[in-house]
Amino acid sequence: MDFLLSAEHDRIREKVSQLVESFMAVSGSIDDFRFHQVLLKEFGRQGWSQLFLPGQKREAGYLGAVLALEEVARVNVLSALLLAAHLAMGCGAIAQAGTEAQKERYLVPGVAGDKLISFALTEPGAGSDIDCIETSAAWQDDTSVLTGAKSFVMGAGAADTYIVAARSEGPQGAGISLFIVEKDMSGLETGRTVPVMGFQSLNTGELFLNHCHMPKNSLLGQVGGGTGIISRVSDNFRVLLGAVAIGLAEACVGSASRYAKERVQFGQPIHKFQAITFYLADMAAEIEAARVLVYGAASRKDGGLSYSKEAAMGKYYAAEVALKCAIKAVQVHGARGLTDDFPVEGYLRAAKILEIVGGTTEAQKVLISSHLSRAV
Amino acid sequence: MSYYLNEKHEFVRRMARQFAQEELAPRAAELDETGEYPADLVQKAAALGILGAPVAKEYGGAGMDYVSASIIIEEIGRACGSMAMILAPHISLGCNLLEMVGTEEQKRKYLVPAARGEVLTAFGLTEPGAGSDSSATRTTAVLEGDQWVLNGAKCFITNAGVAGTYIVTAKTDKNKGARGISAFIVEKDTPGFSIGKREKKMGLHASPNGELIMRDCRIPRENLLGQANRGFLLFMRALDAGRIVVGAMGVALVQACLDECRKFTRERVQFGQPIGNFQAISFYLAEMATELEAARGLVYRAAALKDAGKSFSHEAAICKLYASEAGMRAATRAVQIHGGYGYTRDYPVERLMREAKLLEIAEGTSEIQKLVIGAHVVK
Numbered sequence: 001m002d003f004l005l006s007a008e009h010d011r012i013r014e015k016v017s018q019l020v021e022s023f024m025a026v027s028g029s030i031d032d033f034r035f036h037q038v039l040l041k042e043f044g045r046q047g048w049s050q051l052f053l054p055g056q057k058r059e060a061g062y063l064g065a066v067l068a069l070e071e072v073a074r075v076n077v078l079s080a081l082l083l084a085a086h087l088a089m090g091c092g093a094i095a096q097a098g099t100e101a102q103k104e105r106y107l108v109p110g111v112a113g114d115k116l117i118s119f120a121l122t123e124p125g126a127g128s129d130i131d132c133i134e135t136s137a138a139w140q141d142d143t144s145v146l147t148g149a150k151s152f153v154m155g156a157g158a159a160d161t162y163i164v165a166a167r168s169e170g171p172q173g174a175g176i177s178l179f180i181v182e183k184d185m186s187g188l189e190t191g192r193t194v195p196v197m198g199f200q201s202l203n204t205g206e207l208f209l210n211h212c213h214m215p216k217n218s219l220l221g222q223v224g225g226g227t228g229i230i231s232r233v234s235d236n237f238r239v240l241l242g243a244v245a246i247g248l249a250e251a252c253v254g255s256a257s258r259y260a261k262e263r264v265q266f267g268q269p270i271h272k273f274q275a276i277t278f279y280l281a282d283m284a285a286e287i288e289a290a291r292v293l294v295y296g297a298a299s300r301k302d303g304g305l306s307y308s309k310e311a312a313m314g315k316y317y318a319a320e321v322a323l324k325c326a327i328k329a330v331q332v333h334g335a336r337g338l339t340d341d342f343p344v345e346g347y348l349r350a351a352k353i354l355e356i357v358g359g360t361t362e363a364q365k366v367l368i369s370s371h372l373s374r375a376v
Numbered sequence: 377m378s379y380y381l382n383e384k385h386e387f388v389r390r391m392a393r394q395f396a397q398e399e400l401a402p403r404a405a406e407l408d409e410t411g412e413y414p415a416d417l418v419q420k421a422a423a424l425g426i427l428g429a430p431v432a433k434e435y436g437g438a439g440m441d442y443v444s445a446s447i448i449i450e451e452i453g454r455a456c457g458s459m460a461m462i463l464a465p466h467i468s469l470g471c472n473l474l475e476m477v478g479t480e481e482q483k484r485k486y487l488v489p490a491a492r493g494e495v496l497t498a499f500g501l502t503e504p505g506a507g508s509d510s511s512a513t514r515t516t517a518v519l520e521g522d523q524w525v526l527n528g529a530k531c532f533i534t535n536a537g538v539a540g541t542y543i544v545t546a547k548t549d550k551n552k553g554a555r556g557i558s559a560f561i562v563e564k565d566t567p568g569f570s571i572g573k574r575e576k577k578m579g580l581h582a583s584p585n586g587e588l589i590m591r592d593c594r595i596p597r598e599n600l601l602g603q604a605n606r607g608f609l610l611f612m613r614a615l616d617a618g619r620i621v622v623g624a625m626g627v628a629l630v631q632a633c634l635d636e637c638r639k640f641t642r643e644r645v646q647f648g649q650p651i652g653n654f655q656a657i658s659f660y661l662a663e664m665a666t667e668l669e670a671a672r673g674l675v676y677r678a679a680a681l682k683d684a685g686k687s688f689s690h691e692a693a694i695c696k697l698y699a700s701e702a703g704m705r706a707a708t709r710a711v712q713i714h715g716g717y718g719y720t721r722d723y724p725v726e727r728l729m730r731e732a733k734l735l736e737i738a739e740g741t742s743e744i745q746k747l748v749i750g751a752h753v754v755k
Contacts, residue, residue: 002382002443003673003680063379257754277750278743284753285694285746292379292673293666299379313666362659369658372638372665 003292008060009067016048016071024075031201033158036079037116043072043083044113052087052240053095053111061302062236063295066243073247074254077350080247081357082202084240085154086110090117092233093163093178097221106161106180118159120150120181120207121230128363130165130176130230135209137166137177144168144219146179146187146212156205157190159183164209165226175224179214187212198349234359235308238315239301241358242294245318246287248351252322252329253283255344259333276332283325290318309371316364319354326351379673385443392448395424396455404456407582408727413538414582417459421452422493426463431471435483436491442617442679446624450675453628454635457731458582460628464621465534466490470497473543473559473614477602486541486561498539500530500588501611508744510545511554511608515590517546522597524560526590529572536586537571540564544588545607557607561599568593579730616689617682618739619696623675626699626735629728630668633703633710636725637661640714651713660713664706671699690752697745700735707732 023042028035043049051065060067065087073080091110094102094117109115126132135148146166153162162181168174181188191206221229257280260271270276297310326348330337337344355361381389399420407414421427430445431437440448445467453460474487474497489495506512515528526546533542542562549556562569572587602610638661641652651657674695681688707729711718718725736742 002385003379003677004684004686253753261754271750271754274743274747277754278746280753281697281746281749284749285698288674288691288694289667289670289698292677293670295379296669296673303380305380310669313669317666317670362655365659365662366655368662368665369652372661373642373652373658 005063005067006060009064012048012051012060012064013067013071016068017075019043019046019048020072020075020079030076030078033155033201033203036082036201037158039076039079040083040086040116041113044111049083049087049091049111049113053091053107061298062239063298063302066239066294066298069240069243070247070250073244074250075247077244077248077251077347078199078201080244081199081241081353082116082154084237084244085119086116088237088240089119089233090161090163092236093119093220093229094180096232097178097225097229099217101217102180102220110161115160116155116158117161117163118153118155119233120153120162120164122152123149124151128360130227133165133167133176135164135166137168137179137214139168139170139172140213142216144177144179144214146181146209146214148209149191150207150209152194152204153207155203156193156207158203162188162207163220164207165230166209168223173223176226176230177223178220178226178229180218180220181209181212181214185212185214197352198346199353231308235311236301237358238311238364239294239297239307241354242290242297242311242314242318245315245322245351245354246290246294248347248354249283249287249290249318249322249325252325252344252347252351253280253287255342255347256280256283256325256329256332259342270332279328279332283328286321286324290314290321293317309368312359312364312367315358316355316361316368319351319361322354323348323351381443381447381676385447388440388444389447389451391424392426392451393454395421395426396451400452400459401455404458405721405724405727407456407458408579409581409721411581413462413584414459415538417456418462418493418496421459421463425493426452427466427493427496428471428491429467431475431487431491435475436488437471441683442620443676443683446620446675446679449621449624450628450631450672453625454631456582457625457629457728458580460625461580461583461734462496462535462538464625465499465618466497466539468618468621469499469611469614470539470541470543472617473499473601473610474561476613477610479598481598482561482601490541495540496535496538497541497543498533498535498588499611499614500533500536500542500544502530502532503528504531508741510611511557513545513547513557515544515546516550517548517558517560519548519597520594523594524597524600526560526562526568526593526595528590530588531572532575532585533588534583534585536584536588537574538584542569542588543601544590545611548607549605552605554608556605558604559601559607559610560595561601562590562593562595566593566595578733579727580734615739616692619692619745620675620678620682620688622735622739623671623678623692623695623699626696626701626703627668627671627675629703629732629735630664630671630699630706632728633706633725634661634664634668636723636728637664637710637713640717640723657713660709664709667702667706671695671702674698690749693740693745693748696739697742697749700732701742703735704732
């Protein structure tokens with residue numbers, strides 16, 4: 001049935017939710033990167049990561065992956081963002097463009113959750129505009145030598161494998177190419193972990209490539225083929241970021257409604273005041289709006305239709321909804337919402353990055369309007 | 377399973393779009409200007425089976441699902457808001473109420489001609505003192521022998537004067553509020569039943585709207601629709617369906633605004649280039665297109681839930697709230713994008729902005745939707 005979820009989808013939601021809830025109860029501090037790695041492993045061990053990649057479990061489709069990630073994010077948005085990046089960008093790029101040997105070596109352990117693959121794209125001078133990438137790949141006989149600096153790399157220093165975007169010139173090929181760099185590659189260094197507003201435990205940091213001599217089999221896809229791969233995996237990443245945002249927004253409305261039922265002022269629970277009820281209603285309505293956009297994008301992907309525009313719509317819209325919901329959730333909690341007695345202050349800090357990571361809201365709108373000016 | 381439309385629905389859309397673009401779009405500005413009820417266009421829609429789109433075939437309908445009905449209203453509204461406003465309550469309230477709880481005789485007598493488009497229906501619920509609070513209904517119905525005697529007045533009734541069959545609500549137990557209301561079928565020529573003044577409205581001018589007056593209006597006993605004193609729950613259910621099609625009208629409005637703005641921003645040159653090249657303007661279009669997709673998905677999902685026989689009250693309220701507000705936002709943006717031209721009747725966006733406002737009010741205001749949604753959230 002169109003526009004409705006299947007029994008299999010309901011099962012995914014329930015099982016993933018159980019997994020994350022039980023995991024949260026027993027496994028150490030969420031402020032430690034190790035926590036996310038262990039969850040990633042468990043997620044892979046139970047087979048959920050396969051939902052995100054071509055091959056098995058196609059029955060549930062990418063929509064199944066979206067639902068699974070939404071459930072993770074509702075309980076634990078920090079791990080959800082790492083899962084999205086690892087599965088859509090890291091594993092996704094190798095699934096898309098890797099040789100059989102590369103898939104065997106990196107994708108299999110990646111999907112199993114044994115190895116974390118981090119995508120190193122952004123540079124100090126190349127944010128939304130990836131044409132400005134300066135990290136260079138110079139050809140030396142059969143190898144290429146990577147030199148440059150990457151910023152905002154998730155899991156910097158903790159990941160097992162990095163996919164590095166670099167610019168090459170010369171007769172052997174020009175353009176942006178991708179390289180698979182293993183963590184113990186000589187010349188690879190990690191810089192400081194950047195102090196950030198939220199998601200501190202994802203170890204977002206710098207990566208330096210000092211004359212890394214890359215063997216021939218480390219090239220991912222064609223020389224100069226990086227831009228195309230990045231664009232395709234970014235579409236998937238955006239769909240998943242939409243799911244992360246929806247999960248976070250759900251967490252916000254959940255906290256706000258729980259608190260509004262408990263908190264008594266002027267002789268009644270505050271949810272009985274229209275001002276508060278209407279906040280909850282606005283949140284719920286906007287979350288559903290974000291949902292149909294994100295589910296729609298995933299569903300189009302499953303149906304073999306174009307979904308780049310829809311992914312951009314879902315990503316920017318859901319991120320805005322998450323931030324709005326987080327602000328309102330803090331407001332409903334009053335001064336207590338600013339303390340760490342309640343999770344909402346953390347939600348608010350986390351929400352902001354969703355308007356930036358995976359392409360800013362503005363970059364999404366540029367993409368959407370370019371689609372609008374194309375079709376008649 | 378998919379979150380986009382299947383071939384069957386795309387076929388319905390093509391059919392509705394062709395009719396709307398060929399027959400309705402060329403008349404939209406003129407109908408707004410004159411305010412004349414487009415009887416000929418309603419006839420043409422009837423010939424295509426649109427007036428009974430979701431009614432079962434055995435009762436003269438086309439037997440379509442509610443997703444299809446929403447698509448039809450959307451395509452019609454995209455071309456002409458007044459036409460959508462004439463048809464939406466006929467389908468979602470009039471026909472829907474008759475089909476939901478009508479007796480076999482009532483269905484034969486009233487639903488069949490309504491679904492075939494021979495007789496238009498209207499639903500009389502609102503009163504001067506009973507707007508959002510329909511439990512405050514003051515119209516009364518008293519059983520005298522084999523007849524119900526109705527007294528009272530209804531206001532803001534869509535299709536008043538052009539409908540042949542009216543479903544009106546009245547108090548049948550004065551001692552009870554919402555649980556003392558019943559619904560009745562009243563034919564237009566019934567003695568004691570008359571049409572009061574027609575409202576002069578901000579927009580949707582060709583959609584007649586006015587008062588119903590009942591003075592010792594006697595109708596047969598068997599014209600009670602559904603059970604006595606159970607009218608409130610009945611029309612709440614009908615309004616849920618009504619909200620889906622008003623949502624579809626909101627989608628239509630956003631789409632119409634986007635259509636106009638895409639044309640205008642390509643043609644209009646300022647500072648040496650089409651204004652669509654400026655990020656400020658292109659971002660407005662991107663936002664409008666995004667909200668359009670969201671509103672559309674919400675409407676189809678609510679309709680799909682109804683079709684699947686699942687509860688859809690919460691989802692209908694969400695789609696109505698969201699789509700109507702998206703419509704209003706899109707319309708004010710569309711006028712802004714057109715600049716001074718947008719304020720004139722030389723461009724359709726002026727009309728669209730006047731039409732948008734009603735959608736935030738009809739079939740339950742935005743505030744009523746939020747009460748419904750809010751109650752669901754804290755449940």
